[in-house]
Amino acid sequence: MQDSDKVMKYLKCLFVGLVVLFGASGADALELRGAMSVNMTSDTSANAKNMALAEARRQIVGDVLRQYADADAFNELFQTASANDLTALISSVSIDGEQISDTAYSANVSMVVDVDVAQQWLDKNGVQNWLPTSDSQDVFVVLATLSNRLGNWADLNRIAAEQNINLGVKNISGNVVRFELPVSARGNFTIAVRGAGWKYADKDGVLNIWK
Numbered sequence: 001m002q003d004s005d006k007v008m009k010y011l012k013c014l015f016v017g018l019v020v021l022f023g024a025s026g027a028d029a030l031e032l033r034g035a036m037s038v039n040m041t042s043d044t045s046a047n048a049k050n051m052a053l054a055e056a057r058r059q060i061v062g063d064v065l066r067q068y069a070d071a072d073a074f075n076e077l078f079q080t081a082s083a084n085d086l087t088a089l090i091s092s093v094s095i096d097g098e099q100i101s102d103t104a105y106s107a108n109v110s111m112v113v114d115v116d117v118a119q120q121w122l123d124k125n126g127v128q129n130w131l132p133t134s135d136s137q138d139v140f141v142v143l144a145t146l147s148n149r150l151g152n153w154a155d156l157n158r159i160a161a162e163q164n165i166n167l168g169v170k171n172i173s174g175n176v177v178r179f180e181l182p183v184s185a186r187g188n189f190t191i192a193v194r195g196a197g198w199k200y201a202d203k204d205g206v207l208n209i210w211k
């Protein structure tokens with residue numbers, strides 16, 4: 001076994017069983033909303049509407065959740081997802097600009113994906129994701145890409161110790177470690193990693209860092 005593999009195996013064993021809360025930054029809960037225009041024809045307007053809403057639901061769910069999940073695993077699950085699976089993920093639907101004829105239907109459709117239901121669905125199907133839960137708004141998510149696994153990880157632990165915070169590890173996948181820190185520590189932690197030579201970027205509240 002290579003040294004790098006031994007390191008990652010050690011880290012996985014070290015943090016197995018660690019229970020942490022998973023959340024988004026900021027005080028407001030994340031709203032997963034998507035919208036699209038639909039235009040469908042069928043033998044009746046009712047069938048056209050049903051087909052249009054099904055198309056909108058699949059498109060919106062895919063566009064929204066793909067941003068918060070491992071792409072390959074999500075795409076594999078999404079390809080086999082049933083209409084019932086996708087319907088269960090939607091918490092609300094709004095429609096405007098509706099136009100109906102005998103055989104056609106068009107409208108602007110907006111849908112909101114239920115964050116908790118979506119996370120449960122992804123977790124149940126083994127899809128790594130970084131969706132926040134509704135009861136964990138006091139932490140933010142960090143995705144750290146370790147080019148030098150042992151050295152980078154030691155560096156992060158040093159920074160955390162200097163900031164008097166604990167690294168709440170949620171998941172290790174390859175050379176990417178996902179952990180969570182208190183929202184109150186976000187500013188100081190970002191400044192500290194930048195000062196240590198790390199690059200960073202914020203994507204939808206998730207702090208991505210790499211070196």
